Amino acid sequence: MVEMVTRPYASAFESYAVQHPEVLALSADLTSSVEIDGFRDRHPDQFLSMGMAEQNMLSFAGGLGLAGFRPFIHTFGVFLYRRPYDQLMASVAYPRRKVRLMGFLPGITTPGGMTHQAIEDISVMRTIPNMTVLETGDATEVEGIVEAADSIDGPVYCRVLRGSVPRLFDSPFRLGEIRVLSEGTDVLVITAGITTEEAIRARGALDKAGVSVRHLHLSTLKPFDAEAIVAHAASVTHGVITLENHLVAGGIGSMTAEALAEAGLGKKLIRLGLQDTYAHGGSRPYLMNYYGLDAIALVRGIERLMGIETGIDEGALEAVRVDAVHSSVKAEAL
């Protein structure tokens, strides 16, 4: 079975922050929900409770940055940019403050419905000049994102997974590095965050069906390595599929489309993800299936791209899950 890690962010943040006194934890009344309640209790001098007041929190963090501190703002991703967008722009992004925006519950990883689901955060954040955008796809990346984010000379937005998180990778988070999880030749599959595990699930069945998949996992979304994406896309026969826990507009699908178009590479592209729709509240597996973000959606997308029938059904995916996840730990070192 895949190893499940409990609250990897909590321990990673604490062990890093205690070594760096200029790192501060800011929280807006969601302290236990973003796993820094233990840090608050053990290190109150490095913790600032900002209350339910995100506009002030963003500008205040800009002031802390001006004073030489590196505030980590912890809240749900949506609350970092929807209400306080003006403050994010003027107080954080424009002056390149070293503010680390730790956005929990990315996409449909929350049953909280529209108000809690950050489904357009990547599209918003990547268009902001000076902003870096990172996303975590497993426990290893969650453990590594604190130090990776804090190494950036400017503001950074991170999609962070909380709670029980699978460990898919055994090599650490490296800024700007694309993880090549398989090196097939038929189709290029690009995933990030929680959709990577789905693609890994699908890959075993696809292998058995004779479909050769080249699979990339992205953890640095901006800057986007367009050159590498284009090279991978050029190396496959049938085209490219992106699968993202986000609207297809403005996210990884859009970034890939821009890269292919600018390079003049005429490959078909299918963008899987939320299709110009809000989501509603529900469990993660239910929502991923309902909105077509899961392994079976990827299989159907590949069939459409290649014009084939693989014969793969949900049962086949369940059967290969354990093996596939195991193999991924090794596969990522390819």
Place this chain on the structure above:
Amino acid sequence: MAGDLPLRNDKSTEEVALGIRRRVFEHTIRNNGGYLSQACSAAEQLAFLYNEALHLGEPTMPMIPPPFGGVPSADNPGYVTGAGYNGPFEPQYDRLFIAPAHYALVAYATLIETGRMAPEGLEMFNKDGSSVEMIGAEHSPGMEVHNGTLGIGLSTGAGLAWGRRRNGDAGDVCVFMSDGEVQEGQTWEAVQAAAHHGIDNLWAIMDVNRQQCDGAMDDVMRVGDIRQKFIDFGAACIEIDGHDLEAMRQAKAEKHEGKPLIILAYTSPTQGMPILERRFPRLHYVRFKSEDERAEYNQAIAAELGIAPIDYSH
């Protein structure tokens, strides 16, 4: 250049305030428009801040402002803000944020009057390629952060003040505010946060001229008893006549341990230029409707300020 600066008390604060009104008036007549009423209401406050209240070092920037040097980016390592006009960013010195960035013209005039910028700087106002922008940008002289959207200044000041206190800096953080900002919820978020965290190296002086872009504040959005609101949100708050420098000095001396101090400076948007009362309540940006009107205001205000009318014909 810095060594040739006049000492900050070479001029009395009253003289600096008069000089601010004269410069902004001259600029407004020459350019057939300007933020003139803000000079009327805020001249004493900005003169007080720069001439006596703030502990500022000598400017680190050239007296004649450099042209626009690009926005902050990883590709622009030479980027600097306008903070250097307020002196070096060192622990012992105070910092000043001009929260209503449309007061920039008045702030630039103050820099000139206090020997921190050459008069040529005002000639660059709102010219393409200049850093002396109409709405003060982060890179404009005397501006330390972007404040063009109203309501963000006090929050940023509170964050900076918290950090400076943690660093053990002796310098305070001062925010010059406008009363329209109390319509923004963020102002109240900032006050409650500063009070909650006991941030008392932070103070603000607010130009309560009861004017905003659409006109008189009471017609646009009534804000009630803002002194009581500031106190209820946890600040120390004092009301003064914003043209009375002695009252300003006393208010600044007020003890405010464990909380920020907000000085509400009640002002007239036509102070020193009573002919502007004719335009009430349309005072946010003074633009003349005709050459006759421009000439009439030129004559009248020049007389009120004790100078010759401005020759703008060339």
